[in-house]
Amino acid sequence: MQRSTGEYKIKPIKRQIRELLGHPYPQRVPKGVFVEQWVGISTDEFHRAKYSDVKYMRNRHPLIDMGWSRSDCIRYLTGLGLAETPKSSCLGCPFHGNAQWRSIRDHSPAEWTDVVEFDAAIRAGNARANATGNRLLGQAFLHRSRVPLDQAPIDHVTAAEWAAQQAAADAGGADLEELEEGVENGCSPWACRGSEAEPVQDNFGLTA
Numbered sequence: 092m093q094r095s096t097g098e099y100k101i102k103p104i105k106r107q108i109r110e111l112l113g114h115p116y117p118q119r120v121p122k123g124v125f126v127e128q129w130v131g132i133s134t135d136e137f138h139r140a141k142y143s144d145v146k147y148m149r150n151r152h153p154l155i156d157m158g159w160s161r162s163d164c165i166r167y168l169t170g171l172g173l174a175e176t177p178k179s180s181c182l183g184c185p186f187h188g189n190a191q192w193r194s195i196r197d198h199s200p201a202e203w204t205d206v207v208e209f210d211a212a213i214r215a216g217n218a219r220a221n222a223t224g225n226r227l228l229g230q231a232f233l234h235r236s237r238v239p240l241d242q243a244p245i246d247h248v249t250a251a252e253w254a255a256q257q258a259a260a261d262a263g264g265a266d267l268e269e270l271e272e273g274v275e276n277g278c279s280p281w282a283c284r285g286s287e288a289e290p291v292q293d294n295f296g297l298t299a
C-alpha cells in the first residue's frame with residue numbers, strides 16, 4: 092500500500108506541483124518557493140499528520156488547527172446534507188469493507204467495472220514484479236475473502252468470514268464492523284493507512 096501511495100499519489104502530485112511552480116523536474120526549485128497543501132487529518136488521528144519530504148511543499152492540517160474530530164466533521168457535513176460523504180481512499184483499496192464495495196457496485200457502475208478489472212489484473216502480482224520475474228507465490232485479491240471481486244460475498248457475511256473474524260477478534264485483530272465498514276481511517280498521500288510512517292508531533296502541541 093505504501094508503494095501505491097508513492098507511485099500513484101505522491102509522484103504525480105510532485106510532478107504537477109513543480110509544473111505549477113514553473114520548475115518542472117529536473118530543474119531546481121528556488122529556496123523560498125513552495126506551495127501550501129491542506130491535508131484533512133482530524134484530531135482523532137493527529138499522529139498520521141506528516142511533513143512533506145520536500146521543501147517546495149508545506150503541509151497544513153486545518154482540521155487539527157481548528158481542533159475538529161471525526162465526529163465534528165460528520166456533524167458539519169450532515170448539516171450541509173452531505174452525511175453520506177465517504178472516507179477518502181483509492182477506488183480499489185483492499186482495506187475497503189463490504190459497504191464500500193457495495194456502494195461502488197450500486198452507485199458507480201463504470202467504477203465497479205474498473206475495480207473488477209483491476210482485481211483480475213493483480214491476480215499474479217503487480218505489473219512491475221511480473222516484468223522482473225518476481226511473481227507472487229500465491230494470488231492477490233482485493234476482497235479479503237480471496238474471491239474475485241465480482242463474485243466476492245459483499246452483500247452478507249459468510250460463515251467462513253464469521254469464523255475467521257471470531258478467530259481474529261480473539262487474537263485482537265479485525266472485527267465484524269471492520270469487515271462491513273473497512274478500516275476506520277481514510278487515506279491521503281501523506282497519511283496512507285497502509286503505511287507506518289513517522290508521525291509529526293511537535294507542531295500541533297499533541298503527542299501520541
Ligand code: SF4
Nearest residue numbers: 092180181184278285
Ligand atoms: S487508499 Fe491508501 S492504503 Fe488503500 S490503496 Fe490507496 S494508498 Fe493504499
